[in-house]
Amino acid sequence: MIDSQGKVSFWNPAAERLLGYSKDEASGQDLHSLIAPERYLDAYTKGFKKFHNTGQGDAIGKTIELSARIKDGREIPISLSLSSLHTADGWHAVGIIRDNSELRRLEKAKDDLERISRHNLKSPLTGIINIPELLMEDENLTVQQKNMLNLVIVSGRKMLLQINSSLDLYKIENGTYEFLPQDCDLLEIIKGVSELLGKGMGFNPNKVHIHENYTLNNTTGLSIYSDAGLLEIILINLIKNAVESSGHDDPIDISISYDCVKCNISISNSRPVPTEIRDKFFEKYATAGKPGGTGLGTYSAAIMTKAIGGTISMTTSDEIGTKVTVCIPKVPWS
Numbered sequence: 211m212i213d214s215q216g217k218v219s220f221w222n223p224a225a226e227r228l229l230g231y232s233k234d235e236a237s238g239q240d241l242h243s244l245i246a247p248e249r250y251l252d253a254y255t256k257g258f259k260k261f262h263n264t265g266q267g268d269a270i271g272k273t274i275e276l277s278a279r280i281k282d283g284r285e286i287p288i289s290l291s292l293s294s295l296h297t298a299d300g301w302h303a304v305g306i307i308r309d310n311s312e313l314r315r316l317e318k319a320k321d322d323l324e325r326i327s328r329h330n331l332k333s334p335l336t337g338i339i340n341i342p343e344l345l346m347e348d349e350n351l352t353v354q355q356k357n358m359l360n361l362v363i364v365s366g367r368k369m370l371l372q373i374n375s376s377l378d379l380y381k382i383e384n385g386t387y388e389f390l391p392q393d394c395d396l397l398e399i400i401k402g403v404s405e406l407l408g409k410g411m412g413f414n415p416n417k418v419h420i421h422e423n424y425t426l427n428n429t430t431g432l433s434i435y436s437d438a439g440l441l442e443i444i445l446i447n448l449i450k451n452a453v454e455s456s457g458h459d460d461p462i463d464i465s466i467s468y469d470c471v472k473c474n475i476s477i478s479n480s481r482p483v484p485t486e487i488r489d490k491f492f493e494k495y496a497t498a499g500k501p502g503g504t505g506l507g508t509y510s511a512a513i514m515t516k517a518i519g520g521t522i523s524m525t526t527s528d529e530i531g532t533k534v535t536v537c538i539p540k541v542p543w544s
Contacts, residue, residue, distance in 0.1 A: 212241045214300030216258055228309055230281025245278045247285055265294040265301040275310065287314050325380050328373045335373070339366035367406060375443045379510050382517050389518060394438035396473060396538075400464060403445045407453065418449065421465045432466070434473055435541045440514045445475070447507040448534050452479040455532070473538045480531040483524070491524050511536070 211220035221236040229236075229245055236244065242254045261267040273291040280286055287310040295302045342359040345351070351359070381387035397420075404418045452462045456479040465476040483491055484498040492512035497505035508524075511534075515522045519539050526532040 211295075211302060211304050213302050214262060216240050216242060216262075218244070219302065225307070228280070228286075228307060229278065235281075245280070247277055247279050250276070261294070261301060261303065265296055267292075267294075270294050270303075278307065286311050321380065325377065328376050331373055332370065335366055335370050339363055339370065342366075364406065371406075371443060371446060374439060375447075375510065378440060378443065378514065382513050387517055389437060391435045391437055391518070391541075393433055393435055394441065395432055396434050396441065396475075397432035397466070399438060399441055400445060400466070400475070403442060403449060404464075407446065407450055417453070417460075418462045418464060421463065432468060432473070434538060436538060437518050440518055441538070444511045444514050444536065445477075447511040448477050448536070451507045452477050452532070452534070455479055455481050455483075457481065471540055473540060474535055475538070476533050476535045478531060478533040482528050483526040483532050488526060492522065508534075 211218070213219045218236045218239050218241050221231070221233045225236070226232055231239075231244065242251060242258070246254055257267050257269070261270070269290070269292050271293060273289055275287065275289050277285045278288045289308045289310055291306040293304050295304055339362075342362045346356060346359050346363075378387065400420060404420070408418075449462065449464070456462060460480045463476075463478040465474075465478070467474045467476075487496045487498045490496040492508050493505075494509045495505035496509070512522050515536055515538070521537045522534065524532065524534045
């Protein structure tokens with residue numbers, strides 16, 4: 211507990227064990243100077259001024275996760291629950307601190323296990339995809355047999371994309387993704403994604419209308435220098451989201467504009483984004499109105515777009531529906 215000046219007024223045995231300071235060492239000390247990492251001090255100083263005057267603050271009445279500096283100088287992850295208490299001499303704050311070190315260790319172990327498992331699935335999955343492709347070359351196959359083999363191929367490719375998407379998302383979130391751009395044909399990627407989703411999701415590929423607002427060079431196609439794998443995942447997430455959010459017979463319009471510097475891809479559908487998630491459309495786990503929705507599709511598209519040097523935006527209204535626009539530089543440094 212701290213008083214109206216930010217000094218420690220109560221320090222129980224659990225605080226002694228967790229933070230390393232005895233009650234005598236902590237009492238009367240400025241709490242922020244005692245246990246806050248230096249990078250937090252400016253924000254704490256500004257926030258405490260507001261609390262001192264009003265008893266209110268961004269963290270009051272909430273549980274937040276951050277780091278604390280213990281007596282030996284190490285930082286530990288904690289969760290902090292704060293409440294305010296008014297007495298004759300002003301506003302006091304009561305804090306409950308929990309050590310999250312073991313939780314973080316378990317979360318990292320879980321993430322590592324999932325990442326390794328996904329990576330190990332890729333090799334056998336390649337065989338599952340390639341063998342049916344070889345069998346498709348047999349001229350004696352019936353139409354039904356070819357359809358069944360094609361279903362295996364499409365399902366395998368979808369699973370491979372999901373694995374790659376999870377691995378890339380993990381790398382981007384943890385700061386280990388390495389952007390290695392290559393020449394790729396954006397128009398072919400868009401058409402391939404539309405076809406793959408049509409077969410994998412069971413909707414008519416003709417539902418997706420592609421509008422090319424540029425003069426196409428027939429020898430080079432729509433060439434950009436980027437990460438084709440991430441572009442494919444970005445477009446799959448956005449087109450799939452548009453299809454799932456639209457009516458059964460409503461078209462999905464993909465508009466492509468292109469100049470010497472950048473390429474804009476706009477994906478539109480006739481339905482508006484639910485009001486409750488409009489302000490957090492690209493945030494993790496933001497979802498509403500879609501059975502089985504995870505809220506990861508648009509989030510993944512947003513951080514992957516940023517990872518390849520692009521930008522993403524969304525406009526929506528009840529009158530015109532929803533448009534998501536991705537702007538990709540023709541080359542990473544443009």
